Amino acid sequence: MALTDTYEVPEALRDDIAARFTSLFGVLRESRVALEQSIAVWTYKGEVPPEATRIEEIAEHTGWHHQVRVGERASAFARSRTEQVVEIAAGFMALQIEEIVDGADSRPEVLIRILDVPEQLLQAVWLKYPDRDDLYIVAGTGNAMGQHVSGAVFLALLGREPAVTGVEL
Amino acid sequence: MFRNNEILLTQPLAATPRLHAAPVTWCGAEQNEWCWAATVQMVLKSRGSTRSQCEIVQTFLQDASLDCCTRPFRCNVSCDSRDFETLVCPTEGLTVSPAPQPQLSFAEIQTNVVDENKLLILGFRRASGRRVTGHMALVVGVSAPDQVMILDCAKNNSTGAVPRPHLPTGYYGTWVQTWIVD
Numbered sequence: 001m002a003l004t005d006t007y008e009v010p011e012a013l014r015d016d017i018a019a020r021f022t023s024l025f026g027v028l029r030e031s032r033v034a035l036e037q038s039i040a041v042w043t044y045k046g047e048v049p050p051e052a053t054r055i056e057e058i059a060e061h062t063g064w065h066h067q068v069r070v071g072e073r074a075s076a077f078a079r080s081r082t083e084q085v086v087e088i089a090a091g092f093m094a095l096q097i098e099e100i101v102d103g104a105d106s107r108p109e110v111l112i113r114i115l116d117v118p119e120q121l122l123q124a125v126w127l128k129y130p131d132r133d134d135l136y137i138v139a140g141t142g143n144a145m146g147q148h149v150s151g152a153v154f155l156a157l158l159g160r161e162p163a164v165t166g167v168e169l
Numbered sequence: 170m171f172r173n174n175e176i177l178l179t180q181p182l183a184a185t186p187r188l189h190a191a192p193v194t195w196c197g198a199e200q201n202e203w204c205w206a207a208t209v210q211m212v213l214k215s216r217g218s219t220r221s222q223c224e225i226v227q228t229f230l231q232d233a234s235l236d237c238c239t240r241p242f243r244c245n246v247s248c249d250s251r252d253f254e255t256l257v258c259p260t261e262g263l264t265v266s267p268a269p270q271p272q273l274s275f276a277e278i279q280t281n282v283v284d285e286n287k288l289l290i291l292g293f294r295r296a297s298g299r300r301v302t303g304h305m306a307l308v309v310g311v312s313a314p315d316q317v318m319i320l321d322c323a324k325n326n327s328t329g330a331v332p333r334p335h336l337p338t339g340y341y342g343t344w345v346q347t348w349i350v351d
Contacts, residue, residue: 023313086331167292169250
């Protein structure tokens with residue numbers, strides 16, 4: 001079974017996720033709604049040092065992603081930071097993450113994390129192997145979504161691509 | 170509440186979000202610089218328009234030779250906030266006005282979106298190394314106790330909510346602008 005960083009979700013945080021989730025989406029009485037695994041969220045630090053070879057060198061741990069299962073599928077998630085809920089969402093991203101995590105389940109050497117790259121409007125499931133990284137883009141713009149790239153390719157692209165300006169404010 | 174990691178249903182639970190009257194559906198940004206065009210498209214779509222992002226960008230650039238719908242990558246441009254407010258939105262038939270204070274309170278958001286049936290476009294700025302980046306998101310509703318329902322063109326067809334206290338600095342950089350869409 002693939003690994004995630006260890007995190008025992010505090011009871012107060014669990015309760016807050018549950019309250020916010022039910023307030024926003026409601027819960028059918030017959031549905032089984034459960035908090036699934038928590039996955040560490042790492043956020044890009046804004047630059048790729050020339051000597052960087054691993055994703056861990058360009059990002060830092062900033063919070064947690066909590067998969068929420070409704071019925072048989074993880075169709076929602078919550079994000080937390082310093083034991084505070086910072087976002088909850090339902091939709092395709094949670095399903096994609098579940099599929100990738102399930103696919104990695106037979107690889108006990110893999111550590112699963114989420115990589116957030118706000119400067120490129122990208123989020124990826126990051127499979128951290130002992131000797132390499134793999135990234136599956138689960139949120140982004142244009143053609144980025146759904147792409148699977150190696151850590152080495154991702155670092156090269158990230159180092160080359162200018163940050164997305166989007167709107168000048 | 171979650172007990173043994175499952176939600177314990179202690180009372181009938183019904184969704185209680187309070188939404189903007191017209192359904193607003195998510196649109197993903199088709200080019201990485203087009204969050205502004207995707208946001209406008211979501212607003213237009215809620216009003217029955219089928220206008221595409223490339224058409225919105227093409228009109229903004231005022232250069233038919235670019236052919237944004239055939240070669241969108243050639244039109245992958247950001248948009249200045251002033252152009253957004255005074256050029257893009259009026260050209261697309263949208264009346265937008267900047268909120269007097271960009272960081273609206275939860276009550277103000279609720280008043281605008283639910284009571285007055287207006288959409289809100291939030292603008293965020295983020296310092297990244299030596300560059301400054303920007304992003305937009307659309308507020309479509311609220312939910313107890315303090316959740317702001319957001320459609321974000323980079324969030325992969327997910328309906329999300331962010332606690333209002335987290336919005337000023339914790340969503341995408343700093344919340345620096347709010348436009349009210351009449």
